Amino acid sequence: MPKKIKLIFALSVLLGAFGYLMVSSFNNAKTYYMTINEVTASADKGKLGEQNLKVSGKLVGESVKWEPSKVELRFEMISEDQKETMPVLYKGVKPDNFNDGIDVIVDGKYTVEQVFLADKVMTKCPSKYEEQQ
Amino acid sequence: MANIGTIGLSIAFGMGIYSVVAFFLFNSNRGLKYLLSAKNAVYGTALFTTISVLAMLYALITGDFSIEYVTQYTSQDLPAIYKLTALWAGNAGSLLFWAWILVLLAALVTVSKENREYIPYASPIMMVVSVFFLFMLNFVSQPFVQLLSPPPDGMGMNPMLQNPGMVIHPVTLYLGYVGFTVPFAFAMAALIMKNPGDQWIKLTRKWTLISWLFLTLGNLFGAQWAYVELGWGGYWAWDPVENASLMPWLTGSAFLHSVMVQERKNMLKIWNMVLIIVTFGLTLFGTFLVRSGVVASVHAFGNSSLGAYFLIFTSLIILAALYLVADRINLLRQGNQFESYISKESSFLLNNLLLVGSAFSIFWGTVFPIVSEAVVGQKIAVGIPFFNQVNAPIGLAFTLLMGICPLIAWRKANFENIAKNFLWPWIIAIIGMLVMVFIGGITKPYALIAYTICVFVISSTLQDILKGVRVRKKLTGENLIVSLIRLLSKNRRRYGGYVIHMGIVMMIVGITGSNVFNSEAVKTFKPGETAVVGDYTISFKGLQQTSRDNMEVIYADLRVIKNNYDMGNLQVEKVFYSTSEQPMTEPAIISTFKEDFYVLLTGWEDDGSAIFKIHINPQIKWLWTGGWVIVIGVIFALWPGKGSGVGSRYLGRGEVSYGKRVS
Incomplete structure (x- = not known):
């Protein structure tokens, strides 16, 4: 049955390529969800390295420094339990309603200088459109 | 009430x-x-x-x-x-x-x-x-x-929902989602009736194609809405809810192709059953994702208990369907086998594997945060690069097949014929590539490969139509135009499919251009200042304020000149709705087939200067236009009357009758 063997061979090449594609892309794009406490704790142990992180916390309003000429935003986030803060640097535009106490989610990496270098800053305003139960 | x-x-x-x-x-x-x-x-x-x-x-x-x-x-x-x-x-x-x-x-x-x-x-x-x-x-x-x-x-x-997209996107998407219930129900009915032939496929072909069309449009309208409303300059973010509507589209597309193999060759019956079950399951799974609150998404409805019900119902109905397939497996096994690994049916199978593989990778990436949290206790997401890196090569391979599949023979094709058939399309594609490199100055490999494949698909499709016209002209003595029109209208199913393929090629061009060549800039303008971004000269006079309906609007009139050609005033707005604290940033867009000029008012300072974000998104218009070409193709293929039936030459020799095959 050489025909069937050829078919099976072709399929396994295909599957192999697909598997390789999945695994290699997966490792590049893996992002860990963490809280600020987890970030600082892991950073102390030097475990974060070059990992992509997604960190949520609350904005410290008075820490916001926005420089429109350089398009650079610096601010601090504070953990839910108010114990740990994390400084963030974002080379981008200040989001609307960037006020004290709103929920902020940042995507990026934690650098050795202990600053979170964000690629993306998202805000979640306490919207009344979401059903509150 | x-x-x-x-x-x-x-x-x-x-x-x-x-x-x-x-x-x-x-x-x-x-x-x-x-x-x-x-x-x-x-x-x-x-x-x-x-x-x-x-x-x-x-x-x-x-x-x-x-x-x-x-x-x-x-x-x-x-x-x-x-x-x-x-x-x-x-x-x-x-x-x-x-x-x-x-x-x-x-x-x-x-x-x-x-x-x-x-x-x-x-x-x-x-x-x-x-x-x-x-x-x-x-x-x-x-x-x-x-x-x-x-x-x-x-x-x-x-406020985000107050956009024309809200009128048309959910309607088309829901029609697409719900429509797939029809072929699913008929497939199950065929199993219950122990009638595993292609009758259910024929009866539901219209429904399947129309549902697929609506799903296509639903996805496109959604992308377009995101593009003009969310203000990040893009149209697709691999958000879980976007993925939820793309997955059934992919498996549904696979289904549309593999049923042709069953109609023509009486094979792949189990596969077709599984595909329609999976597609139907994915439409319900999408609803589960949107409503359960298990994934964070801009589109999701708030947390609610609905998710659990959907998960249970979807699981039950899928299990019941799969049980039915397993129970009737012997009936479904009857039929033909592959005769050659190089034939139309095997190229269809390859197309199916690519589409299903793509759907699987998207499924995996979408549910991974849930799975990882449940299994290892740590929520790990996969970012946009994962989806792009996996799906870009799959998408290109799939596009390439669009140029190959329609032209190779059923049952058994041979290499000489293939080489002969594809000689000219490849020559044209390679000439096209050289033109792009040396005249167009395109050097990015991904774009070059994608465009070359697109040229190949277009030329191989046109070559096939031309060949048909020539044969017909010879046989009937009609002139070129008449024989072209008659050829197309007598095989509307086949040529409607070609038109749809051309629409997909246009979309691939748009996706490639907008992803590979996009650029963005952030500029702070003082009132009266003028700046140059790419081909565009932008002057800013100052911010103004107005109110309309239920909103307050801060806006800037930007004067845009492109290559010495005055494009007029662009009004860029930030809108404050009376019912919402969060303002909306409304982009202004100048759209051409070459590129979109997309500008956002992102903020202002006390001294009256304003900050604008400018995106140059090449070729996005091709994506939306491709969608309309698909609409034309589907209508052409489905328009009732002679030529839309299945007994056309597309099936080659052998007439097909309901339920059984006479050849």
């Missing part, structure tokens, strides 16, 4: 259950009267659901704030069109809308004479799904809950 709606829904629920029972009684030989009565119950369900929907629409348009749903999603100053679209703005309303489309489809299927044999099995399956939705509407997510003390005004609609 609330009472009419509630009563309508409970009667519909009761009638739905009755219809399923009556169909069951008819199927166990209790007499024809049960069939008639079951059919009437289907129509009754449709009627009473329609009454509820009308009651809801009436309540929305008149602003009946005694109904909680109306209060939550509308306000008095909301424009009338958005009051109506509030029907699908919230959880309960969108379920009602879904159920409504579903029962209308069930009624349409039941009334059709063409489906006579299948109705006793296909209709109750559709009704089981309808009953599930009606159950949810009656007991879990009731749309007509009343407030004891009605407020004077409602809370208003989320």
Whole structure:
């Protein structure tokens, strides 16, 4: 049955390529969800390295420094339990309603200088459109 | 109104259950009267659901704030069109809308004479799904809950939803989602009736193609809406909810192709069954993702308990369907085998594997955060690069196949023929590539490969049409135009497919251009300042303020000059709705086939200077235009009359009759 063997061979090449594609892309794009406490704790142990992180916390309003000429935003986030803060640097535009106490989610990496270098800053305003139960 | 709606829904629920029972009684030989009565119950369900929907629409348009749903999603100053679209703005309303489309489809299927044999099995399956939705509407997510003390005004609609996209995107997407229930029901009916031939495929072809079209449009309108409303300059973010609507599109596309192999070659029967089950399952899974709150997404409805019900129902119906396939596996096994690894059917199989592989990778990436949290306790997401890196090569391979599949022979093709057939398309593609490199100056490998493949697909498709015209001209002596028109209109299924392929190629061009060559810049302008970005000269005079309807608007008129050509004034806005704290940033776009100039007002300073973000997005217009080309292709293929049937030359030799094959 050489025909069937050829078919099976072709399929396994295909599957192999697909598997390789999945695994290699997966490792590049893996992002860990963490809280600020987890970030600082892991950073102390030097475990974060070059990992992509997604960190949520609350904005410290008075820490916001926005420089429109350089398009650079610096601010601090504070953990839910108010114990740990994390400084963030974002080379981008200040989001609307960037006020004290709103929920902020940042995507990026934690650098050795202990600053979170964000690629993306998202805000979640306490919207009344979401059903509150 | 609330009472009419509630009563309508409970009667519909009761009638739905009755219809399923009556169909069951008819199927166990209790007499024809049960069939008639079951059919009437289907129509009754449709009627009473329609009454509820009308009651809801009436309540929305008149602003009946005694109904909680109306209060939550509308306000008095909301424009009338958005009051109506509030029907699908919230959880309960969108379920009602879904159920409504579903029962209308069930009624349409039941009334059709063409489906006579299948109705006793296909209709109750559709009704089981309808009953599930009606159950949810009656007991879990009731749309007509009343407030004891009605407020004077409602809370208003989320500003992001106040966009023409809200009118058309959910409607097309839901029609697509719900439409796939029809082929699923017929597939299951065929299994129950032990009729594993291609009859169910023929009967549902129209439904499948139209559902697929709506799903395509739903995805495209959604992308376009995101592009003009969310203000990040892109149209697709691999958000879980976007993925939820893309996955059934991919498996549905695979299904559309692999059923042709069953029709022509009487093979891949098990595969087709599994594909339609998976596609139907994915449409329900999408609903689960959107409503369960298990994934964070801009599109998701708030957390609710609906998710669990959907998960349980979806699992049950999929398990039942798979059990049925397993039980009838011997019937499905009968049929032909692959005769050659290089043939049209094997190229279709490859196309299927690519589409399903792509759907699988998206599924994996979408559910991974849930899985990782459950298994290792750490929530790990996969970012956009994962989806792009996996799906870009798959997409290119898939596009390449679009140029190859239609031209190679059924059963057994040989290399010499293939080499001969594809000689010119490859020569043209390579010339095209050289032109792009040396004249167009394109050096990015991904774009170059993608464009070259697109040129290949276009030229191989045109070559095939040309060949057909030449043969026809020789045989009939007609002139070129007449024979072209007759050739196309006599094989509308085939050439409609070609038109759809051209639409997809245009979309691939748009996706490639906008992803590979996009650029962005952020600039702070002082009043009166002028700056140059790419080919564009932008002057800013100052910010202004105005108010309209239910909003306050801060805006800037930007004067844009492109290559010495005055493009006029662009009004870029930041809109503050009275019902929302979060302002909306409305982009202004100049769209051409070469590129989109996309500008956002992102903020301002006390000294009157304003910050603008400018995106240059090449070729996006190709993506939207490709969508319209697909619409033309589908209409061309489906338009009733001669030439839309399946017994065309596309199937090669051998006439096909219902259920069995005569060749």
